[in-house]
Amino acid sequence: MHTRITTERPTMEALRAGDPAEIGGYRLLARLGAGGMGQVYLGLSPGGRHVALKVIRADFDSPEALARFRREVATVGELRSPFTAALVGAGLDAPPYWLATEYVQGPTLSQAVARHGPLPAATCLRLMAALGEALADVHARGVQHRDLKPHNVILAPDGPRLIDFGIARGDDQTAITHTGAAPGTPGYLAPEVIRRQWMSPAADVFALAGTVAYAATGRPPFGAGDAHAVIYRSVHEPIDVAGADPALAGLIARCAQKDPAARPAAGQVPALCGVPGAIADDPAYRRLLDRTEVPPPDLPTAVAYGLVPPGHDRATGVLTRPAPEPRSRRTLLGMIGGGAAAAVVVTGVLLFQFLPRSGGAAGSPSASGTARSGAGRSPGATGGATRPAGAGTPTDVFSKETDADFAAMAWSPKDGRCAPAVRTEASVQALGAQWTAPREPAAPRGSADVGFRAADGAPDAYYVAAEMRPPVALRGNRVTGIVTTRPVVLKGSDWATLHYPRDFTRPKDWAYDLQAGTWTVVWYHVHPNGDAYYIGCDGFTVS
Template identity: 60%
Template sequence: MEPLRPEDPAGIGGYPLIARIGAGGMGQVYLGLTGAGRHIALKVIREDFDGPQALARFRREVATVERVRSRFAAAMVGAGLDAPPYWLATEYVPGPTLRQAVAEHGPLPPDTCLRLLAALAQGLLEIHGQGVQHRDLKPGNVILAPDGPRLIDFGIARGEGQTQITQTGAWNGTPGYVAPEVVREQEPVPASDVFSLAGTIAYAATGRPPFGGGRIEAIIHRTLDGEIDLDGVDARVAELVRLCAAKEPASRVRLERLIELAASPAGLAGDPAYLRVAGTPRPVPASVPDAVASGLVPAERTTASAPGGTGLRSRAAVIAAVAGVAAVVLGSAFVARSVLTGDDGGRGANTAQSGPAANGPAANGAG
């Protein structure tokens, strides 16, 4: 978590921002608050990153995240796609990424690797059952929450019926984790995620890239023709990783079978080694004044006088506005209260949550 910078907006889409929590090639990710005080992650596309292909990819990411319903994936809260800055809000998941945890604490114990393998396999099974392939599973896209892992960043994910965005001769994915058939420019299949799962668990068990380092060409060559790096890995873990890392998709273990093979009586929430690397979630400010007091939000910045949020208005915000009009027309506070009853931080049907309208200076982009 980092303090907001002078160029950062005070809010996006009606949600006040209280910190920076990540960045990437497409822009910036902020920590925001709903009107009910629920923490959310707001991914905002850079203003100079709005070409047709980039916007099409972001729209597809929003559509994909909206259709995913899994306890192993961060749930969608809302999105703004009408005009820049384009944004996507999901639930905030406290915890380090698998990459961060291994870099800080070293490789995970064998039993923890097996439990993590089973949990991620269950997550993939659930999203595949909803017609979605992740297509970029890697240690940096797995958050170790206290109650179990979450899959994040569906930026290149694709659901059934969604069209390919990359040009002919190009492929999406991360070298060392992307499946051989994707590198060969064949159509990704659900089993391609299983290959990426193999690399992710190999990294968790060794702390090393699954197909070594160096030039991308060398990594791709080893992915196509070499063996995944399992030197020193516990035999039980190594056997299951090899079943996932078969070069041909049809030869890879099915997720249902993998879950059976990796099953453990104890889940990750009761695994001391997992809880040690996941860590105790760092306290986050519960309000903008708290964020100001902690130095994350400049003291001179307030959201009360900021202009209205950008992007798509949430259904909750629209309902609130209609309720206010009804209250005036009918002269009854009961009408407004009945419409607004409940936690406006709830997702409902994956619609945006309401929050105080707050936009500051021009926004950065999303990571």
């Protein structure tokens, strides 16, 4: 049996020198995560109540972004459901704009699957029933979620919660999107949304099917890779339920019908699941919560845990005296009696261009791809030479991938995937990783831009590098033409774009000019000492 090893980063992270110490009367105790629109903090009310406090990014000051944020506040404020995180407060009059909801203690569904693997069929049915009831409750209030996915489901002790209504809207609200774009995440978007940008409650049911398929298989419901290829499969291919229990697979497939009229309503899903009781009573579900992290009860405890640096000024968020080294993560977990856990991590709106309905994975050269990785491996889990541990900024790239499948991996223009399949490093789970490469054939002896970003927000000092693999036919001598860029740091959810051949580090005469054939782009996460682990694969063709 294969053992899953995960190095998923802790949910609670220490405040940084530039972070505010207090917002809207809530004392900040830790960072919980980052999303497309801003940073999420763990806050504490004067009365001792924990909240998840989302602060919109300073550069998100356009009328459209502020309108979207105000709509999110209005949407969450309308909901009164045991399956959603309740609105506690908001600040909409002047920067920094913020939104506070109740803090839900537990892992996200994506984190739980990464740690424990696919869930048992009985647990998946109970999860589907609970989420179906949640959606029915939301739909009854005239609201559609519009971005249901494993990242936006928190597994609380009393049952799952839907979070992140940043792109939700009510029946009477006008969608705020760019022309030719739609909100949501490829792989969970219904075909009618992709084709006509038309959203109805049935689209949430399609996303529910994808979410439960991921829980049952541990795989993205329509594969990973380039967004255009994922979108194409969402429209033209059946949902991936290979290996799932037949009864569960049949129900998932029914909810993922291409015709929205053929899907059951959200309120019908619980009865179709036929579960005997609440998901909170399911032993397998309870085991998913065994590493839940307990928040510090007050500011002195947060300081003792190393989450709030001593001297973090209440008014400005500036360090008034040097902070000592934080306690080790092991010490923190021992003190609070928990393990790495999830909290509300808010994702933004993914805007992209669509596939032509004629088929194929063609599209705009700027189109991005989305990957949700498998469980991953811990750094150093592969073989190869070792390097001295270091800290700070990596200056070179030293691949730690020695698997034969990794060496043979290549991108196929036929289905937009890389094969053989290779397990990714676990850190990619928290990123919402996306990548881009030219979708139209590049010109011989020309250039090509490739890019990578963390749609769910990159952690601090997260470096990536790209490796370019020429067509196999060009690698028949001592100079393979395989070249790698220097490490590049990811900033929030911004794109890191690299230009071939200019940004690739080896001397130009080592890198081939673009020649006809299929080129493969391999993405690495580069650790401070230069050790690099695989996190994604893309490619393009040269005519």
